[in-house]
Amino acid sequence: MKIHEYLELDAQAATISCSExxxxxxxxxxxxxxxxxxxxxxxxxxxxxxxxxxxxxGSDPGYEFREWFCPGCGVLFDHRFALEGDRIIHDIEIDVEALES
Known part of the structure; x- marks a missing residue:
């Protein structure tokens, strides 16, 4: 099941993979x-x-540009601006218990 342009959810294995x-x-x-x-x-x-x-x-508050890629093929999954040191946002949360139903 596609959950993002380049991400697939395997509901049976409960894993996320690159669709490319x-x-x-x-x-x-x-x-x-x-x-x-x-x-x-x-x-x-x-x-x-x-x-x-x-x-x-007028000053540099410490912004950075972040990009996330597939470690297998290099396709770009996402990009964001963030403050240096900010946590990585968990923007796609899967209800694993609902997959088991």
């Missing part, structure tokens, strides 16, 4: 991002229209 290459990332109750390859960089890595925070805000 089939790489199993984690159990369904885990945060797939914590089992993906993550790259962090400055805000300007998001593209040429993104200015350094200090230019816009």
């Amino acid at each position: 290459c089939g790489e199993v990332l984690c159990d369904a109750d885990q945060n797939y991002k914590e089992h993906s390859s993550m790259r962090t960089g400055p805000v300007t890595d998001a593209g040429p229209l993104f200015q350094p925070p200090e230019r816009v805000l």
Whole structure:
């Protein structure tokens, strides 16, 4: 079952995998991002229209640009801006008990 553009849920095995290459990332109750390859960089890595925070805000509050990739094939799963040191958001939570029903 597709749960994201590039993520599949195997309800019987209760796992999340990459829909491009089939790489199993984690159990369904885990945060797939914590089992993906993550790259962090400055805000300007998001593209040429993104200015350094200090230019816009007058100071650099410590923002970074995060990207999560499949460790098997490199397809991009997600990207976000975050403060350095912020936890990784668990944005897709699967009710594993409901899968067993």
